Structure formats: structure tokens, C-alpha cells
Amino acid sequence: ENFKEIHTPIYILEEERLRRNLALIKSVAERADMEIILAFKAYALWKTFPIFREYISSTTASSLSEARLAFEEFGSRAHTFSPAYTDYEVDEIARCSSHLTFNSLSQYERYHERIRRVNPTVQVGLRVNPEYSEVDTLLYNPCAPGTRFGVSADKLPEQLPSDIDGFHCHCHQLPTGISGFHCHCHCESGADVFERTLAHIEEKFSKWFPQLKWINFGGGHLMTRKDYDVSHLINIIKGFHHRYPNLHIIMEPGSAFGWQTGPLVSQVVDVVEDKGIRTAILNVSFTCHMPDCLEMPYHPAVRKAKTIEVDDPMKAPEGAHVYRLGGNSCLSGDFMGYWQFDHELEIGENVIFEDMLHYTTVKTNTFNGITHPAIGIVHLDGNLEILREFGYADYKDRMD
Secondary structure (H helix, E strand, O other): OOOOOOOOOEEEEEHHHHHHHHHHHHHHHHHHOOEEOEEOOOOOOHHHHHHHOOOOOOEEEOOHHHHHHHHHHHOOOEEEEOOOOOOOOHHHHHHOEEEEEEOOHHHHHHHHHHHHHHOOOOEEEEEEOOOOOOOOOHHHOOOOOOOOOOEOHHHOOOOOOOOOOOOOOOOOOOOOOEEEEEOOOOOOEOHHHHHHHHHHHHHHHHHHHHHOOEEEOOOOEOOOOOOOOHHHHHHHHHHHHHHOOOOEEEEOOOHHHHOOOOOEEEEEEEEEEEOOEEEEEEOOOHHHHOHHHHHOOOOOOEOOEEEOOOOOOOOOOOOOOEEEEEOOOOOOOOEEEEEEEOOOOOOOOEEEEOOOOOOOOOOOOOHHHOOOOEEEEEOOOOOEEEEEOOOHHHHHHHOO
């Protein structure tokens, strides 16, 4: 419960919880007759891919490294989207992709013939912008005014581009032109948000649907969260199928796969006080190991501690055993607060951050040379396997 046998930082994935999420996602995909794939931007622990392959068959990538991870480690070509492909990577990305979505018509014009020559079977998509999103945090809102993501409806031609003239092949079964739309508007959203967003997507883009074979509704569909209305999502998708039976539907959540699958275990190394604020300094860092906590900002749950909401973060709330938690980097803002514990924190004891598998292991960094937490998995039999430990070489090699 408190991982008392652990004395150094570690992310711990719990296989039982992971399989529970995977089983639910697979069930939703089957009942709604759609394809749900894993987004690497939220979760990319490739040593667990054999578990994933029991439930899903594809993944989504946004870079050459992610596309290679899909092709070489997951064992299937990726559904790839990038804000901008580059001359020096696009060929290799195309080789590793089953679907390749462009962010703009100019990128399509620049590369569509080239990627066909590299991979004649690749299906080409275009990211569209419905100009509607209920994501409140501007940093994560892909449809905010001035967005760099997607093409708005007023910029699309009546007839979608076709590369049939620029690509010559005697096989008429190969895909040509833009065959799908990609639309990402959500962040840890519910089915009700998707329903409202879908109305805008259809209003803006349905006139092009007869020209398409598939539509990807992106990520942010947090269907493994306890309060998510799975039945409502399934009914929404079934209704969409009824209206547009020609379209294969894809979703690519990331957080939904890794949601509540394991904690980050850290230890108290010191307690300092200033102006009445007591800070427990840990051997992990928010900026290095939990960056979304500062970016979102996302206030994590701490095991056996009560989260204290404050109006003024520079004024300590009243109460016994109240601490701000501080990271061990030299960044002044590497802290969060406040939590109330049921005892005085002692040097060496564990502080456990819940739900720290998604958007953490993929976003961590070696700023300040701080040792990265290990990564482990608790198997179904209860045994803890260490998947990876980190050291000096991991920091040094990044500077090589």
C-alpha cells in the first residue's frame, strides 16, 4: 500500500489496472464498431506492448521516433500526424505509417507524391479545424484562435485533392488522394463534450464526408474515467454510423489507456520552512518528472494526504501537518502545494503521487542532471519487475 520496501524514486505500472482499461477500451471499440488506437504522446512504454497487442492492433505517432516505435516495437504501421513533416524525415515516416495525415494543404501538395512512391499503400488524411473546443486550458486547446492545427472549412475546396495524376500505378486497389479527416478537439473530456463537438464537426465538414473513407476523432476521450458515460459514447458513434455508413471511425486516446494505472513513488529528503510555509523536499521534480503538474496545471492526488485548495499560494493554510511539496531541481517554481498528512513527515518516508503513468514517462527530462525515477511493473502475481533504471549515462549521452 505504501511500497515500504522501496527507497528510491520509481514509476510503478500495475498490470491489473492496465488490463482493466484495455478490456474496457476493447469492449467500447467492438460495441461501437470503431477502431481505438494508442497515442504514444501519452504513453509509450514499449516493454508493455505485448500486453497491449492482446487488446488493440494499432497506434498513433506524431514524429519519426514514434512512427519507428510503432513499426519496430508494436509491430504495425502507425497512424501518423505531424504539424509539419520535414524533407529529411518524411520518407522514413511514410515507410512506418499506414495512415499519414497532413496538417495543411500546402504540406499535402509538397509531399503527397513523394510518400506514395515510398509507400504506395499509405492512406492520406487531412487535419481539419472545427473551430470549436471546450478545453479551458489554452496550452491544450487545439482550436483556439490563431491555432497552428488543421484546416478550417472555409479553406477547403469543394472537391478534395487527388494525387491520381501525380502517381501512376496499374493497381487500381491502391488509395489515392485524401481519404480521411483527422479532428482533435478534446482533453480528458466526457461523452457529452464529444456529442457537442461532433455537432460542430458535422455542421462544418459533413458535405465532404461522401468523399472520405475514414474519420479520426483524435484523443482526449477519457472513457476509462469512473464517471465517463460509456453507453452514451457508444450510442453517439452508432448514430454517426447510421448517418455516414461509408466512414470507418477511429479514436486515438492516450490518457484513457494509462489512466489510474500506477503511481510515482518518491521519498522525503528534507523539510524546510519560510514565512510559515513548510516544504517537504522530495527526490523527484515536478518540472523534470511531472511536467503536466506545472503546465496544465494539474494538481495530483497524494496517497493518504488531503489536497488543500488555497486562494493565495504564498500563504500557508492553517492546520496540522500541512506541507507544500517541493522538487529537487534548482528551478524556483519546482513546487506545488498544499497537502495535509495525518502525521509529521519524516526524512526517508515515501510520498506517493497517484495516477502518474500517462503524460509523465513520455515527457520527463534530465534538466539539472537529476536522476530519473526507475520504471517498474507490478505483474498479476504481485511481483515487481524493474523495467528500466537510469543513471549518469542517460544524462551525459543527451549532451554528447
